[in-house]
Amino acid sequence: MPAGNQGLTLVEVLVSIAIFAVLSVAVLSTLPGILKVNRQSRDDQGVTVVGKAYLENVRAKWNDPTATIDPTNGSTTTAGQTNFDAEALPPMPASTSMNGYTCTNALSNQVTSPTEAGGVHMVKRLTMTCTLTGQPTQIFTVDLERPL
Template sequence: MNRTTREAGLTLIEVLIALAIFTVLSIAVLGVLPTLFKVNRSNQNDQAVTVAAKAFMESVRTGYSAQSTFDAGTLPAAPDTSLMGGLTCTTSQTNPVPTWVTATGSPMLRRVTLSCTGSGQPTYAFTLDFGRPVGTPGGAGS
C-alpha cells in the first residue's frame, strides 16, 4: 500500500507572504503616529489656553459682580505666560452698545476680550459680555 500523507503546516512561501503583508500594514500604521502626536500636542496647548482663559474670565466675573468695580472698569492681570504655553495675552474692554449708559455715563454692558498670540502658534481670542450689576434698592448704587 502506497499512502500519501499530507502534513499540516505552512510553507515558506505562505510565511513570507504573511510577513510582507504585516510589514506593509505596520508601515502604514506607524506612518500615521507622528501626525497623531502632533494633533495631541496641539490639543493639549488648546486646552491649556482655554483653561487659563476660563479662569481669567471667571475672575473678571467675580470682580464685576460689584457695581463699583464694574463702573471703574478694573480688569485683573492677564494670565501668566507660563500657564499659556508661551503665549502672550492682552486684555481689552469695550462698550458694545454705546447708547446703553447710566445717567452718570457708566456703560450698562462691558465686552471683555482676552487675545493670546505667540510665535508660530494660532491666535486665540476669548470674548465675554458682562452686564452692570444692579445696586440694592434705595442704596447708593441705584
C-alpha cells in the same frame, strides 16, 4: 492527510511577513501626525481653561456685592459697580500658565440704552487675545453688564 503536507511553506511565511510589514508601515506612518494633533489639542485646552478662569475672575470682581457708602454724599454702591465703572481688571495670567501663549485684553463699551427704570444700562465687552508663534491665535470674549 498525509504527514508530509502539514504546516506552512517558507514562501507562505515570507508572504505573510511582507503583508504584515506593509500594513505596519502604513499604520505607523500616521502616528506622528496623530501625536501632533493630540499635543496641539492639549495645548489649546490648557489655554482655554486658563482663559475662561480669567474671564470668570473678572465677572466675580465686577459682581462683588459688598456694599460701600460714599462719604461725600452718602450714596450706597457695591464694590462690583465701582470695579465695573473703574474698568478694574485682575492681572493677566502668566505665559507659563498659558502653555507659552502671551495674552492681552481689550475692553470696549457695547451697549448703552434706557432700562425700564429709566436709568442707563451699560454692557462692556472684554476680549482676551492669546498668541504664540506658529500656533493659532486664541480669542476669548465675554460681555458684562453693569451690576445694579
